[in-house]
Amino acid sequence: MSVDTDHWGRRLAALAEEHGVPGATLGILRTGPDGDELAEAAYGVLNLRTGVDVTTDSVFQIGSITKVWTATLVLQLVDEGRLDLDAPLLEVMPELRVGDPEVTKRLTMRHLLVHTSGIDGDILTDTGRGDDCLEKYAALLADAAQNHPLGATWSYCNSGYSLAGRVIEKLTGGTWDAALRERLITPLGLTHTGTLPEEALLFRAAVGHLTEDGTTVPAPVWGIPRSAGPAGAIIATAADLLGFARMHLRQGQAPDGTQVLSAAATAAMAEFQADLPDKYTLGDSWGLGWERMGWGRHRLIGHDGNTIGQAAFLRLLPERGVAVALLTNGGNSRKLYEELYREIFDELAGAKLPHPLGPPDEPVEVDPAPYVGVYERASVRQEVLVGENGPVMRVGLTGPLAEVLQDQDADYPMVAVAPDLFVCQDPETGNWVPATFYQLPSGERYVHFGARATPRRA
Structure with missing residues (x-):
């Protein structure tokens, strides 16, 4: 049965309007022995x-779906015998220095791809638009804080992917942007994919939107710094994003049969690498670049992406040859994703997207006192307080990101779900965000919130 493009276009429009999303595109790909089927729909304004x-x-x-593209470039270099995922990066980048000298000696590419390096993950310093931006960025990591011991836990790390991009540059002799174009964009025949603002200007380009005093307005900044490129700078249509996904569904093959990535490397990227302390926000585990998630008896891979006022969602169900891409430019895009993907994957594959974690039906009594304190990492300060109405997570931005967005601190009311597990309500969207409190064997205390492990400082 063919995908009903008109139906999904209507559902996209209805749900996007309901959740205040100004504009969105949807792509649904099915690939199999008889060829490919692609359905596309668009809604709203750019x-x-x-x-x-x-x-x-x-x-x-x-956004961060870019990380899977960067990981794919890395695995190409592994295929070519030019990189060992488990060798110290000092072997290919002898000038490398991170904040902790012992981590410098032992840091590997696998740590970067799996988000277990412990390097402070949200260092968003803009090192300029020049081709040397990643070289300059990598040098700044000599002063980076070490959020957790190397390999001790999992914490989402943009900084690690910028560093991975610099390693790609060292091994290819050009920029990360050029490697992406030569090794993926061109071989896959992607005509509406790029990395730089001047490339976006060649197309109908979306602008991000934020909410100010209850009103949706265009974001004050269009894109992220070029130094964050390998972590999140790709622009694309839904169809081009699915062209990349198709290669992964086809064991590394381009449409013309070219082996862009070996079948073994393609499989390795989707295999289990690390458990997540919080199994509710993203997936339940991580591969080499891919999020891994279980929807009932089905195993999916995918990734989300968020930039300044834009959000993207990609999910692949390899067993059925299905991939779905959703690109948005504001509003409650998370709710749009959840409701739309729940319908699509249920109809096409009988795979049911789990409902997000929320407050329990019956109140759970948990003393919040042990969790009260200040938790801080680069760009974010989180403080757990107990107010008149119960515990609250106060979240504030710091550093370069705060200067760009000029956000005020936000208070997230907390509701206990289980010992060491709360859900916090986003005051802007009403969405519930899990907060998992835990302790490493070495004694350090952390909160896992927003996919990051943030150490307790006070």
Whole structure:
């Protein structure tokens, strides 16, 4: 049975309107022995200020889905025998220095791809637009804080992927952008994919939107610094994003049969590498770049992406040859994703997206006192307080990100779900975000919130 494009276009429009999403594109891919089927739909406007319509050939920022592309470049270099995932990075990058000298000696590419390096993950320093931006960025990591011991836990790490991009540059002799274009974009025949603002200007490009005093407005900044490119700078259409996903569903093959990535490396990227302390926000485990998630008896891989006012979602169900991409430019895109993907995957594959964790039906009595304190890492300060109405997670941005977004601290009311597990309500969207409190064997205490492990400082 063919995918009903008209039906999913109507569902996209209805749900996007319900959740205040200004514009979105949806792509559904099914691939199999008889070929490929691609269904696309578009809704809304690219920019509330200009009113330009979204079309299926519009480009959006895919954010951190970029990390899977960077990981794919890394695995290509492993295929070529130019890189060992478990060798110290000093072997290919002798000038490397991170904040902890012992970590410098032992840090590997696998740590970076799996988010277990412990390097402070949200160092968003802008090192300029030049081709040397990643070289400059890597040098800054000599002063990076070490959030947790190497390999001791899992914490989402943008900084590690920028460093991985610099390793790619060292081994290919060019920029990360050029490696991406030469090794993936061109071989896969992707015509609406790029990494730089001047490339976005060649297409119908979405602008991110934020909420200010209950009103949705265009974001004050379009993109992220070039130094964060390997972690989140790709722009693409939903169809081009699915062209990348197709290669992974086809064991590394491009549409013309070229082996872009070995079948063994493609499989390795989806295999289990690390458990997540919080199994509710993203997946239940991590591969080499991919999120891994279990929806009932089905095993999916995928990734999400968030930039300044844009959000993207990619899910692959390899056993059925199905991939779905959703690109958005504001509003409660998480709710749009949850409701739309629940319908799509149920109809196409009988795979049921679990409902997000929320407050329990019956109140759970947990003393919040042991969790009260200050938790801090680069760019974010989190403080657990007990107010008149119960515990609250106060979240504030610091550093370069705070300067860009100029956000005020936000209070997230906390509800206990189980000992060491709370859900915190986002005051802007109403969504519930899990907060998991835990302790390493060495005694350090952490909260896992927003996919990051943040150490307790006071």
